[in-house]
Amino acid sequence: xQTKAPSSWxxxxxxxxxxxGVAVLLALIGMVDAFSKRFIVANAFTMGQVLFLAPLLILxxxxxGRIAAKSPIISVLAGMLSGLMGGAVLGVLVIIGNTxxxxxxxxxxxxxxxxxxxxxxxxxxxxxxxxxxxxxxxAIAAGVxxxxxxxxxxxxxxxxxxxxxxxxxxxxITIVAQWVEKANAFPAWAQWAKAIILLLSGLFNxxxxxxxxxxxxxxxxxxxFLGALQFWRSGIxxxxxxxxxxxxxxxxxRRLLTLAGAAILFILLPPILGIFxxxxxxxxxxxxxxxxxxxxxxxxAGLLDLGYVAFYAIGAYTMAVLTSPELGFFNLTxxxxxxxxxxxxxxAGVILGLPVLKMRGDYLAIVTLGFGEIVRLLALSDWLxxxxxxxxGIQQIAQPxxxxxxxxxxxxxxxxxxxxxxxxxxxxxxxxxxxxxxAWMALREDEDVATAMGINNVAxxxxxFASGALFSGxxxxxxxAKLTSVYPHSMNFLxxxxxxxxxxxxxxxxxxxxxVGALVLIGAxxxxxxxxxxxxxxxxxxxxxxxxxxxxxxxxxERRRLELHEAEPEAIEPVPETEAVPARQ
Amino acid sequence: xxxxxxxNVTKRFGGLEALKDINLEVKEQAIHSVIGPNGAxxxxxxxxxxxxxxxxxxxxxxxxxxxxxxxxxxxxxxxIARTYQNIRLFxxxxxxxxxxxxxxxxxxxxxxxxxxxxxxxxxxxxEALEEARRLLRFLGLGGKGDLMAKNLPYGxxxxxxxxxxxxxxxxxxxxxxxxxGMNPSETxxxxxxxxxxxDELGTTILLIEHQMRVVMGISELITVLDYGAKxxxxxxxxxxxxxxxxxxxxGRGSAQQQVSASSSFDTASPTPxxx
Numbered sequence: 001x002q003t004k005a006p007s008s009w010x011x012x013x014x015x016x017x018x019x020x021g022v023a024v025l026l027a028l029i030g031m032v033d034a035f036s037k038r039f040i041v042a043n044a045f046t047m048g049q050v051l052f053l054a055p056l057l058i059l060x061x062x063x064x065g066r067i068a069a070k071s072p073i074i075s076v077l078a079g080m081l082s083g084l085m086g087g088a089v090l091g092v093l094v095i096i097g098n099t100x101x102x103x104x105x106x107x108x109x110x111x112x113x114x115x116x117x118x119x120x121x122x123x124x125x126x127x128x129x130x131x132x133x134x135x136x137x138x139a140i141a142a143g144v145x146x147x148x149x150x151x152x153x154x155x156x157x158x159x160x161x162x163x164x165x166x167x168x169x170x171x172x173i174t175i176v177a178q179w180v181e182k183a184n185a186f187p188a189w190a191q192w193a194k195a196i197i198l199l200l201s202g203l204f205n206x207x208x209x210x211x212x213x214x215x216x217x218x219x220x221x222x223x224x225f226l227g228a229l230q231f232w233r234s235g236i237x238x239x240x241x242x243x244x245x246x247x248x249x250x251x252x253x254r255r256l257l258t259l260a261g262a263a264i265l266f267i268l269l270p271p272i273l274g275i276f277x278x279x280x281x282x283x284x285x286x287x288x289x290x291x292x293x294x295x296x297x298x299x300x301a302g303l304l305d306l307g308y309v310a311f312y313a314i315g316a317y318t319m320a321v322l323t324s325p326e327l328g329f330f331n332l333t334x335x336x337x338x339x340x341x342x343x344x345x346x347x348a349g350v351i352l353g354l355p356v357l358k359m360r361g362d363y364l365a366i367v368t369l370g371f372g373e374i375v376r377l378l379a380l381s382d383w384l385x386x387x388x389x390x391x392x393g394i395q396q397i398a399q400p401x402x403x404x405x406x407x408x409x410x411x412x413x414x415x416x417x418x419x420x421x422x423x424x425x426x427x428x429x430x431x432x433x434x435x436x437x438x439a440w441m442a443l444r445e446d447e448d449v450a451t452a453m454g455i456n457n458v459a460x461x462x463x464x465f466a467s468g469a470l471f472s473g474x475x476x477x478x479x480x481a482k483l484t485s486v487y488p489h490s491m492n493f494l495x496x497x498x499x500x501x502x503x504x505x506x507x508x509x510x511x512x513x514x515x516v517g518a519l520v521l522i523g524a525x526x527x528x529x530x531x532x533x534x535x536x537x538x539x540x541x542x543x544x545x546x547x548x549x550x551x552x553x554x555x556x557x558e559r560r561r562l563e564l565h566e567a568e569p570e571a572i573e574p575v576p577e578t579e580a581v582p583a584r585q
Numbered sequence: 586x587x588x589x590x591x592x593n594v595t596k597r598f599g600g601l602e603a604l605k606d607i608n609l610e611v612k613e614q615a616i617h618s619v620i621g622p623n624g625a626x627x628x629x630x631x632x633x634x635x636x637x638x639x640x641x642x643x644x645x646x647x648x649x650x651x652x653x654x655x656x657x658x659x660x661x662x663x664x665i666a667r668t669y670q671n672i673r674l675f676x677x678x679x680x681x682x683x684x685x686x687x688x689x690x691x692x693x694x695x696x697x698x699x700x701x702x703x704x705x706x707x708x709x710x711x712e713a714l715e716e717a718r719r720l721l722r723f724l725g726l727g728g729k730g731d732l733m734a735k736n737l738p739y740g741x742x743x744x745x746x747x748x749x750x751x752x753x754x755x756x757x758x759x760x761x762x763x764x765x766g767m768n769p770s771e772t773x774x775x776x777x778x779x780x781x782x783x784d785e786l787g788t789t790i791l792l793i794e795h796q797m798r799v800v801m802g803i804s805e806l807i808t809v810l811d812y813g814a815k816x817x818x819x820x821x822x823x824x825x826x827x828x829x830x831x832x833x834x835x836g837r838g839s840a841q842q843q844v845s846a847s848s849s850f851d852t853a854s855p856t857p858x859x860x
Contacts, residue, residue, distance in 0.1 A: 427700050434699030434706075435685075435692050438678075442686045445675040452635060454661035454690030454753055463696060559677055562733055 008067040008078055015066070016082035016138075019059030020089025023052040027093065027117060029537070030108030034530045036116045039213030040166035046213075047167065047530075048116055056086035056134055060141035072146050079142030080135045087134020090117060091127035098123040150234050158227035165222065166214045171527060173209065176201045178274040266418055270411045278410035280526040282482060285417030286475055287522045290499045291506070291514035292424045293471025298500065299509030299557075300428075300437060301464035302444030304365040306496055307372025310352070311345045311469040313491035315476025317379060317388060318344040320486045323398035327387070334400035334481055345473025346466045348375075353465035357458055360447070372496055380488040393487035397480045413482050420478060424471045429511055431467075440464055498522070501539055505546055507553025508560055516555045586613040588789050589634070589757055594643035596626075596633055596813075603629045604640065605814040611757065616783055616790045618800045620824075621810035622833060627793045628670060630810070631759050634791075635667050636660035647757065662690045666755035668746045670762045670793070676735035680726065680745055683734050684717040687752030717752065724748045724778070740771045744778075751782070758782065760792040764799050772796065776803050801825065809833065 026032055036048035060082040069075045096102060097114040118126020119133075144155055165172075180201050183194040208218045270278055290312060297305045322330045322337035330337070356367050379388050388394065400407045400416060407416055431437045439460045442450040451457050480486050498521065506517025520542075525535045546553070552560045589611040596604040604626045611617045619627050632638040634645055636657040644653040652660055666687075675683050685692075692713055698706040721727055724744045729737065734745060743763065750758060763779065764772045776799055782788045794800045800807060801821040809817040809824060811833040817824060824830055 430700045430702060431696070434702075434710075435689065435694050436696055436699050438682055438686050439689060441678055441682070442675050442689075445677060446673055448637070448657075449669070449673045449675070450686070451657040452637075452661060452667060453686050453749070454658045455686070456656075456658045467696075562677070 008069060008074065009081065011067055012060075012063050012078040012082040013085050015059045015063035016056070016085025016134075017089060019056040019082070020086035022055035022059070023086060023090055024093050026051050026055070027090075027113060028106045028108055029534070030113075031534055032116060033108055033110060033113045034533070036112070037212070038167070038530065039210070040163060041216050041219045042210030042213040044213075044216050044219075046116075050163065052090065052117065053133065053137060056083050056137050057141050059086065060138045061145060064142055064145045072142075075146060076139060076142040079138035079140075079145070081138065083134040083136070083138025083141065084131060085134070086137075087130040087132075090134075091130045094118050094126050094130065095123060150231060153234060154227045154231035157230045158223050161226045162214070162219055162223050166219070167528060169209050169213060172204055174276055175272070175274055176204050178276075263422075267415075270414050275411070278414055280523055281414050282410050282417060283526060284518050284523045285414060285421060286479055286482075287499060287502060287518040288421050288514055289417060289424060289475040289478070290472050290495075291502050291518055292421065292428050292511065293468045293475070294499050295503050295509065295511065295514050296428055296431070296440075296471070297464050297468035299503060300432060300444070301440040301461065303461065303464060304361065305368045305465075305468065306365045306493075306500070307352070307368035307370065307375075308468070308472055308499055309491050309493065309495040310372040310375040311348055311472035312476040312479070312495065313375050313379060313486075314348045314469075315341050315345045315473030316480040316486045316491070317394070317476075318473075319477040319480045320389075320394035320397045321387065324394050324396050326394060326396045327389075332398070334398045334477070337398070338477060341477045342470055342473050345469045345476070348473075349465040349467075349469025350462055352469075353462045357461055369493070369496075372493060376488055376491045376493075379491060391488065393485055395485040397484045397486065399481045399484060407481075410482075413478065416478055416481075420474055424474070425511055427467075432509075432511075436460070436463065498539075501543060505542065505554060507556035510553060510555055510557035510560070513553050513555040513557065517553070520554065587611065588613045588615075588648060589791070590646040591630075591634070592644050592646070594630070594633055594640045594645060596629055596638055596640045603813050604633065605812075607643070607810075607813075607815055609808055609815065609818075611789060611791050612806070614783060614787055614789055615805050616779065616792070616803050618804040618807045619791065619793050619810060620795070620800055620807060624812075625810040625833075626813040627810055628761060629813075631667060631761055631793065634660075634759065635665055658690070661753055661755075664754075664756035665759065666750035666753045666757075667759035668743075668750050668761055668763060670765060672739075672742050672746050674734040674742060674746055674749070676733070678734060679731050680721065680734055680737065681714065681717050681730040683745060683749050684720055684752045685713055687749035688713055688717070690753050720748050720752060724751075740767060743767070743775070747778070751786070751788070755788065757789045757791060760790060760794075762793055762795060764794065764796055772799060775799075779803055 032048040032052050034048075035051055036046055038047040039045070040047055040050060060079045063082040064075050064079050067075070067078050069078065094114055094117050097109055097111075097117075102109045114126075117130070119129045121129060144152055147155060176197075179197045183197040186194045208214060208222070214222065269281060273281070290308065293311075294305065294308050297303050297308070318341040319334070319337050321327060322332045322340055323334060325331050332340075352368065352371050356364050359367060378384055380391060381388075382390055384390070405412075407413055439450070439455045442453065442455060443457060443460060447457060502517030502521045503514060504517070505520055506513030506515070521539065525531045525538070531538060587610050589609075591607050591609040594604055594607040595602065607626075607630060609630075619630065621627055629638065633640045636652070636655050636659065639654045644651050646652065647660075647663055647665065650663070652663060652665075655663075675686060678686070692709055694706040694709055718727070718730060721730055724747060726737075726741060726744055726748065729741065734742065737745060747760070747763070760779070764775050767775060779790060779792070780803060783790055792804075804821055807817075807819060807821060807824045808815060809827075809830050816829050816833060817827045819827070
């Protein structure tokens with residue numbers, strides 16, 4: 001064995017084999033087959049094919065990047081070698097699949113799968129095609145790699161966008177169909193709007209999309225258009241703020257405008273997207289609400305809480321007990337019961353907080369995990385059955401009302417979530433840049449020093465737990481009102497994990513990150529029904545990839561970004577006082 | 586006037602007596618040093634004063650008020666601030682934010698005020714920011730307020746730690762090896778700074794120091810600890826000629842040798858900043 005670094009060829013082969021391995025994994029767990037009927041580009045390629053070819057492409061690309069050859073020819077050859085290796089691994093799978101029955105071991109290794117992998121050809125033709133496709137993919141990866149940087153990122157982004165548009169074809173068609181339905185009822189003076197909608201509908205139904213996927217010509221046009229757009233956009237010089245500048249007036253103005261735009265968009269979402277999406281939006285809203293609360297505990301104060309679902313459960317159950325006529329204790333209305341539910345959640349937050357004050361990191365995580373389970377098991381227990389309903393849960397929970405109108409439909413509840421989110425986000429945002437927020441941050445950084453600075457760690461930590469619990473409890477009450485029933489099994493550990501994951505994916509401590517995280521983790525799987533089965537697989541893979549490539553999250557807080565990526569050299573340069581300190585009175 | 590009194594303070598860790606019956610008085614507006622070989626109990630004494638350790642025996646009085654056993658944040662509120670031997674800044678917060686955290690006990694806004702940002706809170710925050718900038722200029726860190734603390738050069742980090750401690754407007758400032766790891770010119774400017782703190786702000790200073798040049802140069806009174814016990818106390822001159830002190834530092838037999846005032850028998854090695 002030589003101890004020197006592996007040669008370029010060895011690396012190319014190695015990465016190609018890994019790519020093939022990933023593709024085989026995706027095929028054998030059934031993802032390729034599940035997506036084999038979903039065309040991205042009509043009659044050209046399916047999502048299934050994307051799933052087993054993308055790993056080859058991505059890993060060939062990384063191999064070329066690793067090798068960083070001086071000569072473009074070597075890059076192309078290395079890419080092709082890598083792609084060939086990946087194709088070969090898939091070819092081996094096809095041969096095995098065609099000669100042996102491996103179904104007892106791999107449930108998803110069906111003849112359909114092997115047909116899909118072999119591009120609907122026999123074993124020999126399939127293997128040859130796979131090898132050839134591997135070569136082509138490797139060459140494409142090298143081609144993309146050799147493009148100038150700006151063009152390269154435009155090409156990659158355009159390709160991803162075309163893929164996404166192809167994936168959500170059904171959704172776009174559904175939305176447009178709803179618009180057409182509504183447009184038919186437009187009064188005479190709004191005929192022009194109807195005409196636009198009909199035009200759009202025609203454009204989407206006839207020109208862009210086929211019965212499944214995008215039409216090939218449209219796909220190419222879309223790719224070129226998006227690529228050009230991206231290329232043009234990346235040409236606009238952007239001034240990246242290298243330093244943390246808090247509370248600059250011009251920054252605040254821009255932020256206000258963004259906020260106003262976002263608010264209008266969120267208010268208009270249900271009518272634009274239609275009923276089909278209301279359920280998904282409600283789900284996303286629920287998780288955003290919980291995410292904002294947990295973000296205070298984990299993101300701001302650095303207290304890893306794995307039992308966050310407990311407060312959600314306590315909010316929901318308090319609401320249920322106080323309002324359900326089935327139990328007949330109080331029969332309050334939603335609004336009457338709300339303060340009690342919130343107080344109960346906050347008290348639970350303090351009760352959990354007190355014993356764990358001295359704990360840090362992993363110890364805290366384990367204790368909070370236990371707390372979450374205790375709450376769920378209490379709700380499930382026979383002992384508390386007369387009050388909490390045991391496994392049967394509690395039904396007939398009151399729904400909130402405004403005047404005589406009961407907020408029962410999913411669209412109504414969406415607005416309830418929206419109001420809740422607006423209040424909570426406002427609080428979180430204001431707290432972050434305050435004396436309390438700084439105290440949380442200081443505790444997260446160094447608890448001993450923080451207390452030596454006069455920060456009362458007991459009160460400050462309890463405040464974080466209590467605020468987190470309050471917001472989670474609020475989410476719980478709306479959840480209870482939405483379903484009009486609560487069950488112990490909807491309070492399981494996975495809820496806590498989902499909320500934590502969405503914070504990590506979005507960016508710890510970042511408020512917009514919570515929204516992004518919830519959309520990606522909660523919204524996206526609901527939109528692509530085929531994904532439902534692979535949801536947690538995708539979560540896990542996404543978390544691993546994120547931690548390796550972008551640990552600060554999708555929409556990071558500026559501070560975290562600087563923390564995880566060593567500061568740019570400009571940041572060390574001090575600036576004259578006059579520039580750094582805007583005049584203040 | 587005496588600011589800090591330590592009466593018979595004893596601190597044990599299991600069987601080990603880290604501090605034995607320490608009696609010490611710090612005069613108001615004094616510069617008072619605590620010296621001693623490694624492991625003598627200097628930092629343990631600081632931890633007892635600041636409330637991190639609770640001594641088994643004895644009491645500590647600040648301005649005549651018993652502060653023994655109070656939590657560190659209460660002690661800080663009563664007017665004691667400290668710096669650390671190995672710099673412990675909030676690395677991922679900006680320089681100004683570090684100072685603002687130091688002011689925590691002087692600010693009053695609570696959770697409701699913070700969220701609603703009422704006029705009183707706004708005024709308080711504005712004034713705090715102003716004060717922070719002023720403090721930074723005083724310590725020669727003007728214009729660096731928006732940098733991340735970890736991006737400051739070493740000497741500036743020491744200054745920032747000092748600024749953060751000063752932000753709580755302490756009566757008594759405890760400095761744990763303020764010149765550790767500094768070159769001679771940085772050391773000199775730190776000594777000047779310590780003098781200015783006392784002369785211009787009227788802060789009483791108690792410091793632990795290893796560099797004898799610094800100790801002899803700025804202290805008005807020196808207390809020497811060895812194996813947790815106080816072995817000597819006096820002016821720099823008295824300490825230099827005290828045979829017990831020389832023995833503690835250089836071992837028995839060296840006591841007869843003359844020790845010059847400018848020699849440093851124990852220069853602290855530069856402490857790498859903790860990660």
